[in-house]
Amino acid sequence: MTIKTDIIIAGGGFAGLACAKALAQAGIGVTLLERKKEAGVGMHTTGIIVGECAEEFALPAHLTRKVTDVRLYAPSLRHIHLKSPNYFFLTTDTPALMRHLSDEAVKAGAVIHYDTAYEKGEKQGGQLAVNGKFSCRFLIGADGPRSKVADDFALGRNTKFLLGAEAEYAGLQLDDTNAFYCFLDQKLAFGYLGWVIPGVAVTQVGLAQRMPARPDIDAFVARMKDCFDFSKAGVVARRGGLIPVGGLVRPFANENVILLGDSAGIVSPLTAGGIHTALHYGQMLGQLLAQHLKQQGPHPADVLARTYPRFYLKQTLRFGYERFAPNWLLNAVLTNPLFTCAAGTVFFKKKRLR
Ligand SMILES: Cc1cc2nc3c(=O)[nH]c(=O)nc-3n(C[C@H](O)[C@H](O)[C@H](O)COP(=O)(O)OP(=O)(O)OC[C@H]3O[C@@H](n4cnc5c(N)ncnc54)[C@H](O)[C@@H]3O)c2cc1C
16 A cells, blocks of 8 residues: 655664754655664764754754864974864764654654664656655655665756764863864874864864775874873764765755755765754755745755855865865964964854755
8 A cells, every 4th residue: 555645765874853843844645764773773873962053953962062162283293283262063862862763853743763764756647656655745865875766757866975984982081171182183184183072071172085086094093192182082982974075966956856964965075074054954945845836935955056055165164174284284273363363164154954
């Protein structure tokens, strides 16, 4: 028997859950398919939420921890301290946050099937058939950086990636528990950086490299032994995954399939942050779809074509950082006022999403 619904969302990450909640709140029938067994398992993200995201979305305080300062290290391990009176980051208990977002979507009326992958979608008249079992008017691809929905409907695909790896440590003491420690090193973390940050109950230690280079977390931890005492610390969890950094994919939609979040490539190519855009545009797409289905609004893809971020400047900066910033130069410029000012802008400038 075919199950009919207005919208099917493939993927229950930040983007899919925000979209499902907004649709359900507007009274639209929405079914979300997530291949993981339950919410919050198998996380890949560090889960740092930028200040402007925390201002836009009310997140439960007990699942977050505020971090206000940045210690930026050159490859030589010399560092500068950056601070902004008006800015903060939140580290999160990400598995618990995902369970919270999932509960919120279900409370609003969304139907979520865990342990159910999106496998196949095809057009059937004016409708879409999904997995040979569901029928819907719109399909949303929120299934991450390597989207199966994008493949099935010949939409744009991500082609440039960072690969991130992270270990969560218990018992790792930091001399500044208010700081996001960031390590520039083009040998260990080509095209990005390494990080150590106090999480909600653990310390998160990780790095990412521009693919095809792969992150070596053991080599990073060995390098960090000059900065932190790992002797009483133990790894309690590991995570990692792909981060698309090539910008918005094209096309990101057709008449009844729309890509969202990492599937659409709406991740900052510079900071590799994608949680805020996933939540913001997930909610926005839910609201736009609801208006459209009630015949009160334009096609959501037309609106997203004007509002999805393009990241032209950030892609240029990434290009420059990958090609023209070897370790000797990073060591030389660390304390230069221009560099300090630029670094402060990257970390602390509020990015308003349309
Ligand atoms: C190591 C690492 C660290 C990061 N750190 C940060 C950070 O600190 N701050 C930040 O802002 N961003 C960070 N990012 C990026 C951020 O995690 C992503 O941009 C964000 O998770 C995007 O949300 P999303 O919902 O689009 O995709 P995802 O969170 O990837 O969710 C996609 C979901 O789809 C599911 N799925 C995939 N295929 C299928 C299928 N066929 N059927 C059903 N379900 C499917 C997956 O299981 C997953 O649950 C990091 C990424 C990585 C890899």
